[in-house]
Amino acid sequence: MSGWGLGWFGGGQAKKEAPKKAILQLRGQLEMLNKREKHLHNQMDEQDAIARKNVSTNKQVAKSALRRKKQFEHSLEQTSSQIMTLEREIYSIETANINKETLEAMKNAGTAMKQIHAGLTIDKVDNIMEDLRELHAVGEEISEALTSGVGSNGIDEDELDEELAELQQEKMDEDMLKTGNVPVHDAVSAGRERLPQAPRTNPKAPQLVEEDDEEEELRKLQAEMAI
Numbered sequence: 001m002s003g004w005g006l007g008w009f010g011g012g013q014a015k016k017e018a019p020k021k022a023i024l025q026l027r028g029q030l031e032m033l034n035k036r037e038k039h040l041h042n043q044m045d046e047q048d049a050i051a052r053k054n055v056s057t058n059k060q061v062a063k064s065a066l067r068r069k070k071q072f073e074h075s076l077e078q079t080s081s082q083i084m085t086l087e088r089e090i091y092s093i094e095t096a097n098i099n100k101e102t103l104e105a106m107k108n109a110g111t112a113m114k115q116i117h118a119g120l121t122i123d124k125v126d127n128i129m130e131d132l133r134e135l136h137a138v139g140e141e142i143s144e145a146l147t148s149g150v151g152s153n154g155i156d157e158d159e160l161d162e163e164l165a166e167l168q169q170e171k172m173d174e175d176m177l178k179t180g181n182v183p184v185h186d187a188v189s190a191g192r193e194r195l196p197q198a199p200r201t202n203p204k205a206p207q208l209v210e211e212d213d214e215e216e217e218l219r220k221l222q223a224e225m226a227i
Contacts, residue, residue: 019097023090030086033079038074044069 047069054062 018092019100023093026086026090029091030083033083033086037076037079037083040079043072044076047072070176096219 048063050065051062052071054065
């Protein structure tokens, strides 16, 4: 009973090892035939040498050598045919075994794909994707609701821009009073933030320039008189 059980469970392994065993046997036989082929070649060369040596002195010996050479040649032809047959069989078994292993691998891959896709249909996939889209939309709405109003505190951005423009204009006016020139970077920055405005005139600025010129002329005149 135990022997029957071992034979039953070991049948699959025996079938799997059968191609390998057959190839090993064929290769062993092929090695033996290759040795026989080489030996026959040597025998033919030997008989050919005997025939050539006695072709003039002893025709009977030469003829017998040629006869044996023909027999070896016939055996060589049979051996060469057997070698070709064995090589063809080995190739066929190897190819068949590779095809079998490839088909089994493909079959296992198909089984794995069926297990992976078990219970999945196009409708189920579409429903899952639709649920995910809805959940993402809900999440975005929740995020917007949680962050709405945070950081604004009711401040009007337009008012901030106007106040900033006024500060920039005041800075430009102060620079004009000090140097009489408008800084290029301030003018460019102010132009980007608001539309150009007419510069605020300072009536005292020309008067200061005129007074400075008069004082300079007066100093020159006093110097000339002192000389």
